[in-house]
Amino acid sequence: MIRFLKALILLPVALVVLLLAVANRNAVTLSFDPFSPEPAFSIVLPLYAIVFAAVAVGILVGGIGAWLGQGKTRASARHHRREREKLERETAQIRTFGPDAGSPAYGGGRAALPAPR
Numbered sequence: 843m844i845r846f847l848k849a850l851i852l853l854p855v856a857l858v859v860l861l862l863a864v865a866n867r868n869a870v871t872l873s874f875d876p877f878s879p880e881p882a883f884s885i886v887l888p889l890y891a892i893v894f895a896a897v898a899v900g901i902l903v904g905g906i907g908a909w910l911g912q913g914k915t916r917a918s919a920r921h922h923r924r925e926r927e928k929l930e931r932e933t934a935q936i937r938t939f940g941p942d943a944g945s946p947a948y949g950g951g952r953a954a955l956p957a958p959r
Contacts, residue, residue, distance in 0.1 A: 866888065869888055870887065872884060872885050872886075
């Protein structure tokens with residue numbers, strides 16, 4: 843079902859991208875020097891390549907921004923996971939050895955027997 847939904851969404855997107863690439867294959871000059879009539883650094887590429895590169899950079903920058911924005915959430919999840927694992931280990935120990943296992947107040951894990959009279 844999910845594969846079908848992916849195909850349903852990605853197929854039209856791929857078609858639009860293909861049409862964009864075919865319709866805009868003429869070369870354009872991309873200049874990084876807006877003040878000079880003869881730019882010091884410019885590159886001639888097909889328009890679709892520039893658009894695709896801009897989209898790729900946008901996806902990359904957005905992904906990095908989202909990852910950085912979720913840093914506190916990931917740290918909190920790590921803390922909770924470690925705490926849960928610690929509690930699970932303690933629970934397993936209690937189930938295996940009993941509630942007084944290893945407790946110095948109860949003889950360090952030995953059964954506490956009443957003193958003889």
